[in-house]
Amino acid sequence: MKAAVITSFGDPSVLRVAEAPQPTPGRAQVLVRVHAAGVNPAEILARAGAFRLRAPAIIGFEFAGVVEGVGPGVDESLVGERVAGWPDSATQGSYAEYTVSSNYATIPDGVSFEQAAATVIGADNAARALGLLNLHPGDTLVVTGASGALGSAAVQFARHRGVTVIGVAGTSNADFVESLGAIPVAHGPGLVARIRAAAPDGVDAALDTAGKGLLPALIEVLGSPERVVTLADRDAAKHDVAFSPGGSGNRDHRPVQEALDLIAAGAWTARVGRSFPLAKAADAHRLVATGHTHGKVIILP
Ligand SMILES: NC(=O)c1ccc[n+]([C@@H]2O[C@H](COP(=O)([O-])OP(=O)(O)OC[C@H]3O[C@@H](n4cnc5c(N)ncnc54)[C@H](OP(=O)(O)O)[C@@H]3O)[C@@H](O)[C@H]2O)c1
Structure with a gap:
């Protein structure tokens, strides 16, 4: 199969299309023909050498894709x-014609493959982090990174649960938010004053998905770090703020299913930005690294 194979970690140019062995589905796994792959900030880090992955990777x-085969223990009807x-596996x-998965x-x-690929990581992480905030209908929540994949999912889950949301994003994304x-x-600059003006009756909680040093402002608005959660700021502990880590142990397909069903019902937006063929995976990484993608960046293997 064709894949963007990394043989040594480094700048975006290490993403090169090559022939790679097609994976075989093991117990509980399905073999998926990939039609769309979402591109995530964590993959920028992985490509550059974080997470100690082994090459070739x-x-x-x-x-998002179509099941083409199943491993032992999986119903053929899939x-x-x-x-x-x-x-x-990481x-x-x-970024390949085929992958294997047991969690989907x-x-x-x-719902298009692009919309579906744009939904998985955003919906899962947003739902898990919102769960830590114990929100009730009528509460007011600040979401930073509200125009991004995680932030836009957080805004929509919170709105569906009757929560008022202040969405912090770039001015060019105000209409989208x-x-x-x-x-x-x-x-x-001036974020605290703008949030206060937008929420004259006060704010009950805040979810940071931007990871751009906004925790002190959110703590100032809330008066304490207690009801602030971040998905993205590595300085969380320094500010006594809870960091909600994702990862293979705590991925939940149920909020992803909820979001996909809401897209089909016309009640959820998965914003798709630019799409790139596999051969242009490096350009997809360069765009995601800007931090301002205006929609999920997608690779089409
Ligand atoms: N905890 C976990 O397990 C986990 C899982 C997945 C992702 N993450 C992290 O979550 C973060 C967001 O991921 P994503 O996929 O949602 O990214 P994304 O779609 O690229 O969104 C980035 C967001 O950050 C905003 N932003 C960029 N620069 C900013 C600045 N200087 N100040 C304030 N906001 C700024 C952008 O706003 P504008 O473009 O409107 O300016 C946009 O809303 C990343 O750091 C990622 O690594 C964590």
């Missing part, structure tokens, strides 16, 4: 099913 931590989820990932949701009719049902607030 095929990265890509979320996929063959032909459209699914979106996580590859089981080095047998989705079903893609409903009317508003379309998700949030009150848009621009990031940058």
Whole structure:
């Protein structure tokens, strides 16, 4: 099969299309023909050498595609099913024609592979982090990175649960954030005053998905770090803020299924940005590294 194979870690140019062995599904796994792979900030780090992955490596931590085979213990009737989820291995990932997985949701009719690939990591992480905040209908929540994959999922889950959301994002994304049902607030100097003006009755909780040094501002708005959670700021402990780590042990396909079903019902937006063929995976990484993608960047293997 064709894949973007990393033989040594480094700058985006290490992502080179090559022939690689097609994986074989093991117990509980399905073999997936990948139609779309979401590109994530964590893959930028992985490609550069973080996470101590072994070369040769095929990265890509979320996929959408079609089941083409099943391993022992999996019902044959799954063959032909459209699914979106996580590859089981960090080095047998989705920047490839095929991957193997045991953790996925079903893609409903009317939802594209690109939309599905854009939903997996955002919905899972947003739902898990929101669960830590114990929100109730009528509460007011600040979400930073509200225009991004995780942030836009957090805004939508919170809105569906009756929570008022202040969505912090760039000014060029204000209309998008508003379309998700949030009150848009621009990031940058003066953030605390802008949040207070947008929420005159106060704020109950904050979820940081931007990871751009915004925790002190969120703590100032809330008065304490107690009801602040971050998915992205590595300085969380320094500020006594809870960091919600994702990872292979705590991935949950149920919020992904919920979001995919809501897309099919016209009640959820998975914003797809630019798509790149496998041969242009390096350009996809360069775009994600800017931090301002205006929609999920997708690789089409
Ligand atoms: N905890 C976990 O397990 C986990 C899992 C997945 C991802 N993550 C992390 O979560 C973060 C977001 O991932 P993503 O896929 O949602 O990224 P994304 O789609 O690229 O979104 C990035 C967001 O950050 C905002 N942003 C960029 N620069 C900013 C700045 N200087 N100040 C304030 N906001 C800024 C962007 O706003 P504008 O473009 O509107 O300016 C956008 O809303 C990444 O750091 C990623 O590594 C963590």
